[in-house]
Amino acid sequence: MEQNKILIITYYWPPAGGPGVQRWLKFVKYLPDFGVQPIVYIPENPTYPIIDENLVKEVSDKAIILKQKIFEPYQLASFLSKNKTKKISSGIIPNQKKQSFLDKAFLWIRGNLFIPDARVFWVKPSVAYLEKYILDNDIDTIITSGPPHSLHLIGLELKQKLDLKWFADFRDPWTTIGYHKSLRLSSFAAKKHKALEHQVLNTADTIIVTSKTTKTEFQAITTKPISVITNGYDTEQVEKQTLDTKFSLAHIGSFLSERNPSILWESLIELANEIPDFKTHLEIKLIGAVSQEVLETITQFGLKPYLNNLGYVSHVEAIAHQRKSQVLLLIEINSEDTKSIIPGKLFEYMVSNRPIIAIGPKDSDFAEIITNTNTGVFFDYSEKVKLKSVILDFYNQFLEGKLQSNGVGLQNYSRRNLTKQLVELLESLN
DSSP states (O other): OOOEEEEEEOSOOTTBOSGGGHHHHHHHHHGGGGTEEEEEEEESSOOOSSBOGGGGGGSOTTOEEEEEOOOOHHHHHTTTOHHHHHHHHTTOOOOGGGOOHHHHHHHHHHHHTSSSOTTGGGHHHHHHHHHHHHHHTTOOEEEEEESSTHHHHHHHHHHHHSSOEEEEEESSOSTTSGGGGGGOOOHHHHHHHHHHHHHHHTTSSEEEESSHHHHHHHHTTOOSOEEEOOOOBOOOOOOOOOOOSSEEEEEESOBOGGGOOHHHHHHHHHHHHHSTTHHHHEEEEEESOBOHHHHHHHHHTTOGGGEEEEEOOOHHHHHHHHHHSSEEEEEOOSSGGGTTOOOTHHHHHHTTTSOEEEEOSTTOHHHHHHHHHTOEEEEOTTOHHHHHHHHHHHHHHHHTTOOOOOOOSGGGGBHHHHHHHHHHHHHHTO
């Protein structure tokens, strides 16, 4: 069977850690099974906020990897403040009331001088290099994946120069993403973002998004076809885990200031004060980057004695914690702009056999997935009484040794099935 070739332009690639790398790492893993040869174009000298060397072993040996050097402003900025640069690069933006002069300066520069983002300097050299490569290797299909959305500008220029099919994959929205309003944009910069977003959405042959709400938002901007292909889970080689002896509630991934759920902290401290032995069993496990504001709030509520802040761990270790923690926490920012966000870790959570407590804005896209798969309970930020009741119910099941989830229809979200959807979409334009 002759293999079709596709060129995938992405920024996040092993040894990058975090959720941004998983989507295309897994697509590339399974594309050859469907007769597609993946060619992956990545930066040679990236600045990744999170490193996970273990993921290098997961790169398919059937993939062709192309690398080009990139000018990274974050490398220069790190001379001033490595910690602040790393946090802003990974989307952890300090609360506006607590921003220092340096915080404000970094955000203004990031939002107004680098449009759409700090990887914009990679666009011109990438177009020059890839134009020749595409012609020399008879490639007729390219995929750009953002954020960073500057990668879509590479696709835009290649589409304008060459006769090829271009799929623009949006792992997150562009101008409606949660942190966009925090970038201290001038009116000129805001208009520039909107104009570039409009141009990309109306030039690509097909748009791929990860949620129904993003599809609806984009349909107001373009008449081009838009397909929803969510993130998913893969078959992970992790040893069978023994459940925590504590009533552990684990949050895995970046815990941003805006995701600070007071209804959760209130419920936990009230239960600790009301229920005999609850506090002796309680453990709050935070795995990944955690904002200072979240840690301060946990302390203010009197929950610090129950906190286990593990910091960043490898993806394999994170999977292990998902399977041995008693309850998994999924928190999204309480904003209209985040209703479309379906965190990538949700799908790994769903196959962990542990119940999920999810908190987010009303009518969130991920609420529907959790409900339909019977993998947990979703709460909006007004439902504190209901949340407290469910935590107590889970705690009682924990005491009886009966706490677990019984998911249904999970195979729809396997990485292999999602790759099949992608291949069918690619073939639909042939």
